[in-house]
Amino acid sequence: MRRARLTFAVAAAALLAVACGGDDGGDDTAAPAGTATTEPADDAPSGTVTVLAAASLTESFETLSDQLADQYPDLEIVYSFGPSSGLVEQVLAGAPADVLATADTKTMDEAVAGGVVDGEPSVFARxxxxxxxxxxxxxxxxxxxxxxxxxxxxxxxxxxxxxxxxxxxxxxxxxxxxxxxxxxxxxxxxxxxxxxxxxxxxxxxxxxxxxxxxxxxxxxxxxxxxVVNDYPVAVLTDAPNPDGAQAVLDAITGEPGQSILGEAGFLSP
Incomplete structure (x- = not known):
């Protein structure tokens, strides 16, 4: 189990400019510089998302975690990388997880047939x-x-x-x-x-x-x-953190996931 911890403190900074009065004894006044602060949206996903992913995705998904750190500072992604067949066996046996990404459609189809996949899996790479x-x-x-x-x-x-x-x-x-x-x-x-x-x-x-x-x-x-393998990804039916799982899935199938996968040599879906 590899952990990619994405908990970062967002610092709020404000500049205070103090203008002093002249010889007439006028009161001091403070003029805020109006510096914008970076705060996560109120509805931004948070908590822990457990992702079971094919071993060949290791480097790309770890890079993805780094990319998501700024966007979702309160989201922690925990990975378990391994053979797709073994990961599906874990899910079917009731292992708690949020997202499943396999290295072929055959193994994902087994998860779908077992009723552990929520919705239709999306092919995100080849x-x-x-x-x-x-x-x-x-x-x-x-x-x-x-x-x-x-x-x-x-x-x-x-x-x-x-x-x-x-x-x-x-x-x-x-x-x-x-x-x-x-x-x-x-x-x-x-x-x-x-x-x-x-x-x-x-x-x-x-x-x-x-x-x-x-x-x-x-x-x-x-x-x-x-001979080309399609890589599908899906949110799991009993995902403990469905909102966080969906945010991670969206990042995999969209940006920055697609750019990261392309740089690693994966083909587009």
Whole structure:
């Protein structure tokens, strides 16, 4: 559970200009400078909003919290990042939360079928896969066919996880039967294995490859354009803070969320 605390004190400042009377003994007068104060609106959301979000959204959503701090100084966003399938299981089991954001529509559909989603989920971003290798490409990986090489250390997400489902669709499209050494619980784990040089290659989201910086390189995979995951978000039926949840959802689907996601490499919905 990562916390992004957004409680800031709003300082009200006023300048007081004092004008002194002349030799005639006139009374002193005070002239306020008229400096405007910044106060949150009376109906601004407040309290805590718990957001369950796919692991691939970690960096973008944490940046979003920073952006929302000034707009909603009394709102605290608490994140729980992880595999979408696991997050949905938590919600269906009754875990208290306000917002759910998953990395594919399949997992969100399970939440909808379970009656835990309020209204219609909104797709707010899309993502594609990348064939990631450590810096310098020590395994000499040139394409998807190398994922079948038993001499290479290969990491792929578990099939029930959105990145794993997308990986299987991509491999099927390329006619490749992969021989993974590691099946990871989420995309961040796979990306970390590559960045640390503990895997020669992995299929991860393009945004997660970018988030690893210079530690990870990508190998061009033309077939990846045919496999795209939609990311939906929704307010949960039993949200403890529905007003705050709606404010966060609006920020994700509008601004500043869309700009932040675009800068991270996500595709527009």
């Amino acid at each position: 993502n594609t896969l990348a064939l990631a290798v450590p810096a310098g490409n020590p395994g000499g990986v040139t394409g998807l066919a190398d994922l079948a090489n038993p001499d290479l250390r290969i990491a792929i997400c578990e099939p029930q996880v959105p990145c794993g489902g997308a990986a299987q669709r991509l491999l099927d499209a390329a006619g490749v039967t992969a021989a993974p050494d590691t099946l990871t619980t989420d995309v961040k784990e796979a990306a970390s294995l590559v960045a640390l040089g503990e895997a020669d290659a992995a299929l991860i989201y393009l945004t997660d490859a970018a988030a690893e910086g210079d530690a990870v390189e990508t190998v061009d995979v033309p077939e990846s354009d045919s």
